[in-house]
Amino acid sequence: MGLTKSEVTKARDHICVVGKSIFDRGLTFGSTGNISVRLSDGSMLMTPTNASLGALDPARLSRFDANGIFVDGDKPTKESFLHMCMYCQRPQSNAVVHLHSTHSVAVSTLADVDPADVLPPLTAYYVMRVGRLPLIPYFAPGDEKLAQAVAEQAADNHAVLLANHGPVVAGSSLEEAQYATEELEETAKLFLMLRGHRTRLLTQEQADALRKR
Template sequence: MTNILSEVTKVRDRICAVGRSVFDRGLTFGSTGNISARLSDGSMLMTPTNASLGTLDPAKLSRFSPEGNFIDGDKPTKESFLHICMYCKRPSAGAVVHLHSTHSVAVSAMADLDPADVLPPLTAYYVMRVGRLPLIPYFAPGDVQLARAVEEKAESHHAVLLANHGPVVAGNTLEDAQYATEELEETARLFLLLQGHRTRPLTEEQADALRQR
């Protein structure tokens, strides 16, 4: 019991630290975005509804059972199913980050994207941290059809981009999910900066070699 209580305390503090970091650097704003982490007993801690990631209270995080049922804490976000979908399909995932980061959302609203892989492999770190990024069709926040659409991709992709909404990224650890989300946002920014310019992304052979690593 002591070990799990200690783990819960540490994870609560870490979620709040990550939330403050991404908020302070302008990667999310207002009360948008949510972060979760899965504990060793399978239960989940998640940032609650209507909460700024910059001013989270560790004691008020929403807690869910391993089956995804709300247990206690502040009222959960209506986007909790995005996290639960990822955990359900990715047994090794220890955390999920969902942001409404500006450049990623801007890309998600562009026309004529490749729905199987939204962003080109502009850098090695993007390929290693994110891989292929499928686009999930637009559904209103909280729509059960969005959950089904994410579930369809989650087993084979740890990162997805929701159309006109933002990225959802799972990682083995909270740091993995955070860094991959930040790499995705930076690559989206580069992609927008390069519009109208001739570009030289990694070749398919170069990208495949990195993905195999």
């Protein structure tokens, strides 16, 4: 069965609803952040460049074909390649959320985090929704070398943290990607609040058991 107009319309509206929710709760600001959804035929809808997630027009979203070629809509974001490289490495993913959320970005600038797994297992929900979070080295916005660095981690991790930039999170649905991004941001906030305090983390055994679930 081919792509239907109803599917496209529903995806466009859903992106706008999620974008406004994210913006209204202060998880992104200005024209930062972008959201994409992959449709059943492999084509993609994505928030365009210089667009506030709080004021998206469903008819003006950027549309790409299954090969990642821009088809129509407003001019694509220069960060579209972040979404493309996640989809290429994760055929099971149908949505990607990329934010410049404050606490996640703050953690991405710290010099003493583990680049293989930036945030510790503070809560069960973080482990279940995010899992491991590798840190991607810094590259200037729009640098295509960033795509290669993300792709190297994306096959094994549905969430990555770009150094001095922010998180990129894929999910099987837009809700899954959204909720994981929000869980990541809240855990980053907790992590910063707890720095300097003795903290009781989940044990390795507890975290491994949650990841298997």
